[in-house]
Amino acid sequence: MRENEILLIVGAGHAGAELAVAARQQGWLGRIDLIGDEAMLPYQRPPLSKAYLHGAASFESLALRPASAYEAARVQVHSDAQLVQIDRAGHRVHLQDGRVMPYTKLALCMGGRPRTLVLPGLDAGAKPRNLHYLRTLTDADAIRAGLKEGARLVVLGGGYVGLELAASARKFGAEVTVIEALPRVLARVTGAQVAAFYEAVHREAGVQLRTGLSVERAELADDGAITALVCASGERIAADIVVAGIGMLPNVELAQAAGLAIDGGIVVDAFSQTSDPDIFAAGDCTAHHSALYNRHIRLESVPNALEQARAAASALCGKPKPNHAVPWFWSDQYDLKLQMVGLSQGHDACVLRGDPASRRFIAFYLKEGVVIAADAVNRPADFMLAKRLVAAGVRVDGPALGDESVSLKDRLPASPAAPATVAQLG
Template sequence: MAQEQPLIGDHVVIVGGGQAGAECAAALRMAGHRGRLTILAEETSYPYARPPLSKAYLSGTATVDDLYIRPPATYAQQDLEIRLGTRVTAIDRESRYVRVDARPDVPYDRLVLATGGRARTLPLPGAESAPNVHTLRGLADIDAMREQFTPDANLVVIGGGYVGLEVAAVARKAGLQVTVLEAAPRVLARVTAAVVSGFYERVHTEQGVDVRTGCSVSGLEIGPEGRATGVTLADGERLAADLVVVGIGLIPNTELAEEAGLAVDDGILVDEYCRTADPRILAIGDCTRHPCDQHGGFRRLESVPNAIEQAQVAAAVLTEAPRAYDAVPWFWSDQYDVKLQTVGLSAGHDEVVVRGSADTGRSFTVFYLKDGEVRAADVVNCPRDFMVAKKLVAARARISSDRLRDQSTPLKQCLVSGV
């Protein structure tokens, strides 16, 4: 990682028009950068928030205008040059230029890579060409999918992560027949405890979703018009499908960085100041891996809070007021009338404490402890607990399991009295 304190350059170029790129540009102006500022965005839409895509936008309760991170007029008002529909093809670190498709090279003094990621596709014949097999990453994906959301249509969701379950919830509310297929023994297995997985399996089953775990897909049945008509399972069973949604993860867009000779390992490697090994190039958002104070090593996070925090860290570095990334990660998911808020990283925990009941009702909190410290929490439909949980995780508080479990005592008392 870079150790040299980089100098501010007049022209800052941001590659990527997602949450991280847009937030970094705004933070630079707020921090006093008055030099030239250019955003190169591959999509043709102004920067928009992606989390509502699989929720409010898919359901039709939000419009494109509702998704904009900032009103389009803001970019001109803040003297931000944004080039939509611009694909960057290479970085020339020696000459300090980025090359773009069918346009002149763009010079930079400082470069911020906010290239995000792309949806992982299903590695089966027909998956990428069938017009009714969808991944979820951009507006165009949802627009194409939403046209096929008709009552009683058979939807097969491949992947029982947050995105897949959010789509399933919207689809059931729209009257579709939904089957969720998850290869792991339980949904959300990679990110949460078995008690939370069981809760979501129960909720979706109560809503009429056919949830199948430990279930592998072996093929797609493609009809004469090139559309998927069914999904074949490893055991030979065939499921009829009018449309298929694939939610099996995200691949970070690291090719530009790697081809430019920057270190890449499941993300662009950066230090705690979002700097790459090139002192003139920073990287932020879903495409990065950064040092993890909580568990050591490096981590890559796919979340809006992480994108915003790294954008602000990069802006501070670029305006010569550097501060290290030290935010506690958090995330949320909306499904039916259930809001999940999670804080911290539960990996490596050695104890799980449940406050409330996940077997009945729809409100409870799960704490993850490591060596007696509160390291993470999953909070379902209890915003007061979430506010306290964020503070407990940030402080790595040592609270007894009995106290965390005891609903007769307000959780906020743990902030005052500790163990």
């Protein structure tokens, strides 16, 4: 590394902000430029659907770091700047305002964007004023402005963000309806038992959960606002506010146009390096091979973004440390903290430890007797042990795993061993 080298980071979310500071801490000597397309410094996104939305967290508390931290790390932050082209041959990027910025090494931390709601009745070129998505601080402010006692909120999508939003809206006294096209909420991310628990919690809190229901068209007022959503069943659901939480698309188009390998995301290795040795990537826009599950995955997860950013910083500074972290996530709804580790897709058994009626339990997902994932509700100590069980690929006796008279620590291997992969189990 030389002092005249330039590390250019595109994307000022969790991954980009972490990479900028970590690279300096790891010994990057040259210039570090951090480009963000929003007008503010990097901030936390998870609270947008939770604490910030219902007023428990302030705007100031969202900042990942104060301005002084970037100054101390000699990171030049360029806010309100939009990338439009990557010139790999010239080692430079073009911004929407006409600026051209050079790089020695480039890091793409561009995240993703909400999937757009497309329905008959909606004009693709004119978003109704009361239709919102939730990805940015501006989005959260727009939603919060419409939440009040008696406001009719319709949330499309029963994933974690949709349910978190529903829980936050109930704190305002809003009338909330969640519409999920699949037979149950959280269908893509958790097992039936945990989904049933959350459905019961939300219904108890007054949320109208409508599963297995697809929306056919939107009805609009003269001013273009959505007044109701009409379902395939013919049911008409009136709305003052509509929030679409129907998935996220990774921002890969510019990387693809530049010729980088794309497979569901910008392909990176364990060091967060792309198919171009001078370009790294981290966060929601990436996809990688999971050694634990022996398959290609893309994760929308703050912990994954941070781990990939740290791996990139280490590699950029000549201290490569591969990232083999086990995926984990969290969700806060009402008084419940849900902590998840691993990926439960493909499990053939689910073992509950604790009683869901107590609102404190953990669900273990097994494949051929091996723990591949776990969802812990208000059980932080069990969650920490579950992370170790999943990482180690521990084979267990299912009924014994659910026996609370037997310590989870007794299920851990006596000595470190190579974890089993899902492929080895099949």
